[in-house]
Amino acid sequence: MIQSLRQIKNRIKSIQNTHKLTRAMEMISLTKMRSFQRVLPAYKRFYSKLEGLIHDLSASFDTAPHPFLRQVDKCKKVALCIITSDTGLCGAYNHNIIAAAEHFLRQDKCLKADIIAIGKKGFIHFKKKGYAVPEVYTELHGRYSEALADKISAKLIELFVSGECGEVAIAYTVFESASRHRPNVERFLNIERKPGTKREYILEPQADAMLAELLPVYVRNKMRIILLNAFACEHASRAMAMGESTENAEEVLNNLTLVRNKVRQANITKEIIEVISSVDALKG
Amino acid sequence: MSAEKLFHIEVLSPSKVIFEGDIASLVVPAKLGYLGVLADHAPLAAALTKGNIIIRDSAGKSTTLNSTGGFLEVLNNHVSVLLDSSSN
Secondary structure, three states: OOOOHHHHHHHHHHHHHHHHHHHHHHHHHHHHHHHHHHHHHHHHHHHHHHHHHHHHHHHHOOOOOOHHHOOOOOOOOEEEEEEOOOOOOOOOHHHHHHHHHHHHHHHOOOOOEEEEEEOHHHHHHHHHOOOEEEEEEOOOOOOOOHHHHHHHHHHHHHHHHOOOOOEEEEEEEEEEEOOEEEEEEEEEEOOOOOOOOOOOOEEEOOHHHHHHHHHHHHHHHHHHHHHHHHHHHHHHHHHHHHHHHHHHHHHHHHHHHHHHHHHHHHHHHHHHHHHHHHHHHHHO | OOOOOOEEEEEEOOOOEEEEEEEOEEEEEEOOEEEEEEOOOOOEEEEEEEEEEEEEOOOOOEEEEEEEEEEEEEEOOEEEEEEOHHHO
16 A cells, blocks of 8 residues: 555654664663673672682681571472563563573472562562562662662561571572673572681681671672672663664664655656646647 | 882772772771781681771871771781671
8 A cells, every 4th residue: 555645754753753762772771781880890809709708717617507507498488589670671681580480480399489579570470470479679670779789688688587488599680791691590598508718717706706797798799799780681681672673763764765755756756747637638 | 118028908898999909017997906917917807897997008108998897808918808888
């Protein structure tokens, strides 16, 4: 069907608007992603130092059991914290992480799980599936703050330490590079003991007190890194998705412009033919 | 250059590197009182509290940093100070 010139012009205008919008979203997401990308190495450095210290200390001293080191209780329900985005338009980001979380939940048949949802998409998905979602954090839109990370980790710690949940797992996307994101489900609590190096440390205060101070800081920083990773991935995915739609829009615009020119040309030709034929008719 | 032996230090907060370099001496506010570190110190781990961290370099110039609490690890002439304001 040949569209009228006006219709085509309207379409071009609306696609130009979409093009502007997706481009702006791409730029915004790129900038946000870069700002996360900049701070991540420092967070990781601090975290790995802390981790090394904890494992070396637990290898060097016999410490009293700390609540965070308590064995995982497979009979109790598991709390799964899942980080998704609030809004769509970010490619396969949400789909991938939800698939990874579901895979984790299927692994253990008898598993009863509570979902702690960070981000609306995960919340909606698991609510629909009939999971209990006792805690939801939404309207974050990939905005990171330490206060937020600390609030979430405090909640997860409470769930584990109170004995309500036998294990706390967390599903998030690991930011490997701007274009490589890996959905990952890992244990958040308890803290597994890894082999450390045995050293003759002088301690101040004693080992138990030292660990009791170190562990909460460690868990808090773990949460911060996880959130930063997830948010960086969200922005990177959105930048990528929006980049693609911007390209798409450009392609559609090119095609439409061609059609518009053709139609205009046809109209002109038609009008000339009409004028000529009417002149011919008048000449009779 | 003085003949003083130097050691490496890194002062980190969760989000950034605050100080890094080779220094001659260090004083930190540990939980049980201020604590001095020179080169070749035995392995040490300590919890820190609020106070001033005083770093002196080979030229005798000292830098004062504010500690909000955190941890200190001394190991083979490598000192890590991990500052975390929420650790108190």
